Amino acid sequence: xxxxxxxxxxxxxxxxxxxxxxxxxxxxxxxxxxxxxxxxxxxxxxxxxxxxxxxxxxxxxxxxxxxxxxxxxxxxxxxxxxxxxxxxxxxxxxxxxxxxxxxxxxxxxxxxxxxxxxxxxxxxxxxxxxxxxxxxxxxxxxxxxxxxxxxxxxxxxxxxxxxxxxxxxxxxxxxxxxxxxxxxxxxxxxxxxxxxxxxxxxxxxxxxxxxxxxxxxxxxxxxxxxxxxxxxxxxxxxxxxxxxxxxxxxxxxxxxxxxxxxxxxxxxxxxxxxxxxxxxxxxxxxxxxxxxxxxxxxxxxxxxxxxxxxxx
Amino acid sequence: xxxxxxxxxxxxxxxxxxxxxxxxxxxxxxxxxxxxxxxxxxxxxxxxxxxxxxxxxxxxxxxxxxxxxxxxxxxxxxxxxxxxxxxxxxxxxxxxxxxxxxxxxxxxxxxxxxxxxxxxxxxxxxxxxxxxxxxxxxxxxxxxxxxxxxxxxxxxxxxxxxxxxxxxxxxxxxxxxxxxxxxxxxxxxxxxxxxxxxxxxxxxxxxxxxxxxxxxxxxxxxxxxxxxxxxxxxxxxxxxxxxxxxxxxxxxxxxxxxxxxxxxxxxxxxxxxxxxxxxxxxxxxx
Numbered sequence: 001x002x003x004x005x006x007x008x009x010x011x012x013x014x015x016x017x018x019x020x021x022x023x024x025x026x027x028x029x030x031x032x033x034x035x036x037x038x039x040x041x042x043x044x045x046x047x048x049x050x051x052x053x054x055x056x057x058x059x060x061x062x063x064x065x066x067x068x069x070x071x072x073x074x075x076x077x078x079x080x081x082x083x084x085x086x087x088x089x090x091x092x093x094x095x096x097x098x099x100x101x102x103x104x105x106x107x108x109x110x111x112x113x114x115x116x117x118x119x120x121x122x123x124x125x126x127x128x129x130x131x132x133x134x135x136x137x138x139x140x141x142x143x144x145x146x147x148x149x150x151x152x153x154x155x156x157x158x159x160x161x162x163x164x165x166x167x168x169x170x171x172x173x174x175x176x177x178x179x180x181x182x183x184x185x186x187x188x189x190x191x192x193x194x195x196x197x198x199x200x201x202x203x204x205x206x207x208x209x210x211x212x213x214x215x216x217x218x219x220x221x222x223x224x225x226x227x228x229x230x231x232x233x234x235x236x237x238x239x240x241x242x243x244x245x246x247x248x249x250x251x252x253x254x255x256x257x258x259x260x261x262x263x264x265x266x267x268x269x270x271x272x273x274x275x276x277x278x279x280x281x282x283x284x285x286x287x288x289x290x291x292x293x294x295x296x297x298x299x300x301x302x303x304x305x306x307x308x309x310x311x312x
Numbered sequence: 313x314x315x316x317x318x319x320x321x322x323x324x325x326x327x328x329x330x331x332x333x334x335x336x337x338x339x340x341x342x343x344x345x346x347x348x349x350x351x352x353x354x355x356x357x358x359x360x361x362x363x364x365x366x367x368x369x370x371x372x373x374x375x376x377x378x379x380x381x382x383x384x385x386x387x388x389x390x391x392x393x394x395x396x397x398x399x400x401x402x403x404x405x406x407x408x409x410x411x412x413x414x415x416x417x418x419x420x421x422x423x424x425x426x427x428x429x430x431x432x433x434x435x436x437x438x439x440x441x442x443x444x445x446x447x448x449x450x451x452x453x454x455x456x457x458x459x460x461x462x463x464x465x466x467x468x469x470x471x472x473x474x475x476x477x478x479x480x481x482x483x484x485x486x487x488x489x490x491x492x493x494x495x496x497x498x499x500x501x502x503x504x505x506x507x508x509x510x511x512x513x514x515x516x517x518x519x520x521x522x523x524x525x526x527x528x529x530x531x532x533x534x535x536x537x538x539x540x541x542x543x544x545x546x547x548x549x550x551x552x553x554x555x556x557x558x559x560x561x562x563x564x565x566x567x568x569x570x571x572x573x574x575x576x577x578x579x580x581x582x583x584x585x586x587x588x589x590x591x592x593x594x595x596x597x598x
């Protein structure tokens with residue numbers, strides 16, 4: 001009998017607020033703001049005075065923009081026409097910034113949701129004694145921990161990704177509608193350079209890569225969650241902090257610290273995400289492989305501790 | 313059953329926390345189809361014994377539950393053993409219908425129709441979460457779930473703790489009438505002896521980590537005699553070394569272990585001691 005689907009469902013039942021409602025509300029807010037913005041543009045009721053100056057250091061371009069008592073529709077029209085005149089790669093660059101910055105908020109929230117899920121998933125049931133119920137059923141400790149790992153690394157990111165995709169499509173549609181009435185080719189101006197399909201492929205790759213890259217961190221969270229008798233968050237932060245300080249005092253180096261920065265703060269995966277799928281970062285590297293091994297060891301230890309876990 | 317034909321065989325079962333011995337060389341057997349009362353004061357080692365049986369804690373010594381070492385294979389053990397601890401262990405966020413769906417998918421011996429039929433007899437709203445149910449309802453829910461699982465051993469750890477008398481009575485009535493079929497064995501730990509006395513087939517008294525009495529209910533009357541000793545025979549009776557003495561309306565109530573029945577009959581009225589009195593007697597002496 002395959003227990004995995006029900007074990008995943010169980011996690012969803014317990015955490016549907018953060019797994020589903022949270023990204024859904026974020027997505028609704030985003031779309032609401034978009035619609036409000038485009039309504040404000042189209043209605044032409046808002047008159048503004050803008051006196052903007054933009055300096056781009058990269059290619060020494062200076063843009064000056066002045067508008068006195070113009071409607072947003074006029075300003076948007078000027079903007080979109082100017083945008084349409086730019087080269088394809090320039091448009092690609094601008095849209096990359098727009099789509100990246102509107103998507104990244106989802107990934108930041110996702111990161112916090114996963115981290116706190118892992119910290120508590122093997123701790124909360126010991127604290128509220130419901131472990132005595134879960135352990136009275138024929139589910140192995142390995143299945144229990146692995147199901148939680150799959151939830152955190154695949155199920156929850158997939159849900160957040162789905163809402164990110166909805167946001168991307170909404171942005172694409174709303175910006176296209178807003179641009180109607182201007183003499184521009186919407187597909188080549190707004191759709192093609194946005195490359196949202198390619199972007200989604202990148203997101204999927206990013207989620208898979210970050211899952212392996214950060215496996216030591218996630219495995220560490222599971223181990224503490226399975227082991228700690230109190231305050232798992234304090235142990236999660238405290239032990240690495242202590243190691244870092246000891247390393248600094250006695251060896252003066254920061255190898256461990258650099259490792260934490262890389263694999264916890266997602267420095268490398270973020271760079272990879274920002275630069276897109278054409279990034280030069282080698283995904284298949286010794287460090288990725290080492291992360292996988294270390295992560296599997298830590299998850300294995302978490303499973304072993306779960307075998308001895310009791311109510312607190 | 314294991315090789316010796318028992319549901320449970322425990323030999324030299326021990327558990328130490330530093331200098332403290334929660335269990336100190338405990339031996340006992342549980343035969344198929346028996347209802348065993350594991351009775352002792354708080355901190356005697358009841359819960360530790362049951363947790364050892366269920367593979368929820370480590371221990372020293374030999375323990376065989378249905379041919380399985382609980383330390384090694386909890387998963388396969390739990391297909392044949394069910395467990396209710398006191399009322400607080402169902403997760404508070406779980407809905408009643410989710411609990412049924414979960415066990416249905418997880419447990420190969422769960423009978424969904426039976427569980428639903430049992431739940432229909434209660435007032436439990438299936439969409440409610442455990443935290444929205446009263447204590448009594450949570451117990452009804454847990455009992456209905458467990459009663460729909462066909463197992464060889466049912467372990468109950470203070471199952472009615474914190475419940476009022478109506479629910480306590482209903483719990484044991486249901487257990488005995490709807491569930492117990494003389495094939496399943498049940499082990500119940502409690503310190504409320506009177507309530508379960510009538511349903512037990514075997515008694516295990518435990519105190520300070522040691523078994524102080526291990527007897528079948530049917531053998532109690534042969535092993536223990538309660539005598540309401542008339543005042544004029546008190547001296548003689550005391551000389552025979554009763555294990556328990558209590559003043560009762562001018563007479564002395566004494567319990568003797570393996571006493572000479574005809575001799576004791578001469579001292580006064582003879583009875584089978586109640587489990588509660590026997591419990592007090594055994595606890596005082598250990």
